[in-house]
Amino acid sequence: MISDGAPGIIAACELVLGRSLRQRCLIHKSRNVLSKISKPDQQAVKDDLWKVFDTTVPELNDIAPGQQRIDAFAAAWEKQYPAAIKSMMTDRESLTPYLRFPIEHHKRIRHSNFIERTFGETRRRVKVIGRFPGETSCVSLVWAVLDRAARGFTMTAVALRTLHDLRRALLDPLTQLRPTTTATVTATADAA
Numbered sequence: 001m002i003s004d005g006a007p008g009i010i011a012a013c014e015l016v017l018g019r020s021l022r023q024r025c026l027i028h029k030s031r032n033v034l035s036k037i038s039k040p041d042q043q044a045v046k047d048d049l050w051k052v053f054d055t056t057v058p059e060l061n062d063i064a065p066g067q068q069r070i071d072a073f074a075a076a077w078e079k080q081y082p083a084a085i086k087s088m089m090t091d092r093e094s095l096t097p098y099l100r101f102p103i104e105h106h107k108r109i110r111h112s113n114f115i116e117r118t119f120g121e122t123r124r125r126v127k128v129i130g131r132f133p134g135e136t137s138c139v140s141l142v143w144a145v146l147d148r149a150a151r152g153f154t155m156t157a158v159a160l161r162t163l164h165d166l167r168r169a170l171l172d173p174l175t176q177l178r179p180t181t182t183a184t185v186t187a188t189a190d191a192a
Contacts, residue, residue: 002112004028005091019170024094025112026053029087036084045081048073055099055106066096100166102159118149 002023003009013022037045052069078085098110108114122145132138
């Protein structure tokens with residue numbers, strides 16, 4: 001689930017989709033952070049902020065993408081802009097779930113532009129039609145818009161495997177095949 005900071009959406013996601021990952025839209029979050037930065041420093045902070053989330057920045061290869069980079073960014077700017085860093089750190093955990101997905105999907109799923117663009121395109125097409133003759137025609141139009149938008153996602157064998165493993169990890173957490181209590185270990189050792 002990708003969302004802005006709306007508490008209602010977050011609460012609904014946690015209630016209905018409890019096992020799903022929630023990605024905080026990085027564009028919305030960066031706007032929130034940058035709104036607390038003075039004009040002269042905004043470009044420098046913006047550049048540093050986006051380096052935190054870019055997995056292709058060579059000068060940051062020694063710092064793993066994700067929480068460690070967020071901490072480094074916070075340490076660099078906290079003294080000058082404590083309110084901005086506090087804003088960023090409140091959503092710290094929800095800023096990096098996109099890193100668990102295939103790398104070729106990162107730029108599309110770390111913000112909600114994909115979803116917002118899809119809604120906008122659907123609205124634009126509905127205005128031309130005026131009204132639908134039935135539910136099937138509405139669903140067909142929405143499906144066509146979503147199908148066209150999804151063509152930007154590359155699905156390689158590695159990406160499919162990554163998604164399959166992530167789905168399994170979220171829905172079916174690993175369970176121990178045989179319980180290892182001291183009684184079991186003792187019984188196994190005695191039997192040998």
